[in-house]
Amino acid sequence: MTQVSEAPGRTRAQIAEKTFRQDPWWRQPAIVVTLLSLWVAYATVRVFMGHYYWVPAYHYLTPFYSPCINGECVPGSSTLGHWFPAVPPIIPYAVISLPFVLGFRLTCYYYRRAYYRAFWRAPAACAVREPHEKYTGETRFPLIMQNLHRYFFYAAILISILNTYDAVDAFHGKTGGVGMGLGTLIICVNVILLWAYTLSCHSCRHITGGRLKNFSKHPVRYWAWTQISKLNARHMQLAWTTLGTLMLTDLYIMLVASGAISDLRFFN
Numbered sequence: 001m002t003q004v005s006e007a008p009g010r011t012r013a014q015i016a017e018k019t020f021r022q023d024p025w026w027r028q029p030a031i032v033v034t035l036l037s038l039w040v041a042y043a044t045v046r047v048f049m050g051h052y053y054w055v056p057a058y059h060y061l062t063p064f065y066s067p068c069i070n071g072e073c074v075p076g077s078s079t080l081g082h083w084f085p086a087v088p089p090i091i092p093y094a095v096i097s098l099p100f101v102l103g104f105r106l107t108c109y110y111y112r113r114a115y116y117r118a119f120w121r122a123p124a125a126c127a128v129r130e131p132h133e134k135y136t137g138e139t140r141f142p143l144i145m146q147n148l149h150r151y152f153f154y155a156a157i158l159i160s161i162l163n164t165y166d167a168v169d170a171f172h173g174k175t176g177g178v179g180m181g182l183g184t185l186i187i188c189v190n191v192i193l194l195w196a197y198t199l200s201c202h203s204c205r206h207i208t209g210g211r212l213k214n215f216s217k218h219p220v221r222y223w224a225w226t227q228i229s230k231l232n233a234r235h236m237q238l239a240w241t242t243l244g245t246l247m248l249t250d251l252y253i254m255l256v257a258s259g260a261i262s263d264l265r266f267f268n
């Protein structure tokens, strides 16, 4: 009869080497650290810049400033109106949405895996010794806050609706009426991908198909769960793609708003 004399956690191999792996296991965490750091640096600069976020001729608003609620927001850019007097961008102009967007991404199951491995090295990769002596999981503060993800998901749905409004508003022609340019296209692609990322969330999948005892009695929820499961299989790719499209959308609008480039107009 096999006897287990110690708890599973203490029966891990006690080896002195950091790892026996021969492959470049460090490559993926290094790429994640580099890309996420670059993105956070770019977004931080842009959020606090307070300029070049709105193109009045075509109604292009960067997602980093939506909704623009500061009294400093230029005329036309405030979809939901001004919520407080003009203050410098030491407080981001989209202060009501950014904490939720940030919270949604930070507590995302995929990003958690990525930054736990890349930044906290807990562990950095499979079969690589981690530098921490203790692991308490997500059962204590602050990591217990990760369980708020579902509530951030609800907020993300509202923000996606707002982004959709901004995309429709971007079909604005230079002489009024309907128009379309490269900026409109970039904004629309970004919003579609943001919806795909949001709906591919694990919480969304659970909300649509979870806690059901019998799928055959809930055909609509089963259909929705099936579609969301397909998206969910691409959640990691969507997480990275949307970081890229967010940055590209903001960069394009900044260049047009600052006059560095002209928008390529398809009509009006």
Ligand code: FES
Pocket (backbone or CB within 6 Å): 104, 107, 108, 109, 110, 111, 149, 153, 197, 198, 200, 201, 202, 203, 204, 235
């Ligand atoms: S699991 Fe990634 S957004 Fe919900």
